[in-house]
Amino acid sequence: MLENTFNTQNEMGFYYPGRILSGAGTRNKIPELIRGQGPAVVVTDSLFAADPLLDDINPVRRITVAEEPNETTLLSTIVEMPKDTAWVIAVGGGSTIDTAKAIAAYLRFGKLRIRDESAAVGAPHLIAAPTTAGSGSETSRFFIMSDKDNGKKVSIRSWANVPELAVLDPYFLANSPASTIALGAFDAFVHLWETFVCRNERSPFTDAYCLSGLPQILRAIHKLQNDNLTLEDILALQQASSSGGVAISNVRTGMVHTLGEALSSQLKIAHPASLFVFFPVVLRSYASEVQDRVTQLDIVTQSVMPEFGPVTIETLCGFWNDVFEQFNLMADIQDLIATSSICTDELLNTIARDTVLAKENPIDLKDKDIQWITETSLKRFTVSLQSDLVAAMQN
Numbered sequence: 001m002l003e004n005t006f007n008t009q010n011e012m013g014f015y016y017p018g019r020i021l022s023g024a025g026t027r028n029k030i031p032e033l034i035r036g037q038g039p040a041v042v043v044t045d046s047l048f049a050a051d052p053l054l055d056d057i058n059p060v061r062r063i064t065v066a067e068e069p070n071e072t073t074l075l076s077t078i079v080e081m082p083k084d085t086a087w088v089i090a091v092g093g094g095s096t097i098d099t100a101k102a103i104a105a106y107l108r109f110g111k112l113r114i115r116d117e118s119a120a121v122g123a124p125h126l127i128a129a130p131t132t133a134g135s136g137s138e139t140s141r142f143f144i145m146s147d148k149d150n151g152k153k154v155s156i157r158s159w160a161n162v163p164e165l166a167v168l169d170p171y172f173l174a175n176s177p178a179s180t181i182a183l184g185a186f187d188a189f190v191h192l193w194e195t196f197v198c199r200n201e202r203s204p205f206t207d208a209y210c211l212s213g214l215p216q217i218l219r220a221i222h223k224l225q226n227d228n229l230t231l232e233d234i235l236a237l238q239q240a241s242s243s244g245g246v247a248i249s250n251v252r253t254g255m256v257h258t259l260g261e262a263l264s265s266q267l268k269i270a271h272p273a274s275l276f277v278f279f280p281v282v283l284r285s286y287a288s289e290v291q292d293r294v295t296q297l298d299i300v301t302q303s304v305m306p307e308f309g310p311v312t313i314e315t316l317c318g319f320w321n322d323v324f325e326q327f328n329l330m331a332d333i334q335d336l337i338a339t340s341s342i343c344t345d346e347l348l349n350t351i352a353r354d355t356v357l358a359k360e361n362p363i364d365l366k367d368k369d370i371q372w373i374t375e376t377s378l379k380r381f382t383v384s385l386q387s388d389l390v391a392a393m394q395n
């Protein structure tokens, strides 16, 4: 009923139809929970395909995911699903959870492209145990797949996609490379940040998630930088990531995501890296309009992490810049963009399809502003642009 309700500053809703179980060892609750309750299908990735947890779950089928889901592969996988599947259990990162969500959607509703269906009732039940902290897919109402005809990414949005149970166990990230943890944390940070500064759709309900999660991410990644990240810090990252999934499901992501996703449609770039390309220029573009938000975040951050110092747009940009430098993520992005051919006109056409962006961005946006932000961001990475306008600007 409320699928298509948008918040205004006079009418605010909030919804989350799932449960979260978090803590060290909580993964072992999954086999207990499903034992004797019908056949289970496990969706996982190669990193966790041999994890002892899967044997304990004892699934009738194991599906190993190697990449973001695409519609054709999903449909052929689903044909082979047992009709009496009672549980779909994801143990993996964002693409793995998205695949499990797609399978569950089809088994429940007979199609992948669901939209207005309410929270699912009955089998198959969907459980997500994320092995990365960032996408928030374990708590969000979205999954992304590529279209079977044109290969373009399609975002499927429905409350029926939210896993009934998200299990956050730091065990899954204990051996993750620092760069992987940093990338995921940055994605979660941007989810919470963009929810926090969204002009109309934000609410006191989502502010609570943002003001809790943003300082936790800064604190954990600061410890990662100093090589003293603990399991408690990893758990804090997982909780912040799941908070981000709930937050973006109730509000929306903002300009950093819109621009990053447009870039991803031309370039094989990791999602968090695509966000980083635009992050500082976007934040600086609306800095003057979000000062009250920054002040609130500063107050909370000082209590959780005084060593961060004052929170400003500049210190946030500087912090993430240092993180990307330290873990060699910056060099990777520079190499990728410098060796790619990016068509800015096509990029701007893709961005223009986001009709809600102008309404929810902290400041009014005109096409020329988006163009300036896009081109300035890309120029930082010495890209070879194909736009005539950029050539003119450079001369």
Ligand SMILES: [Fe+2]
Residues within 6 Å of the ligand: 135, 187, 191, 257, 271
């Ligand atoms: Fe994201």
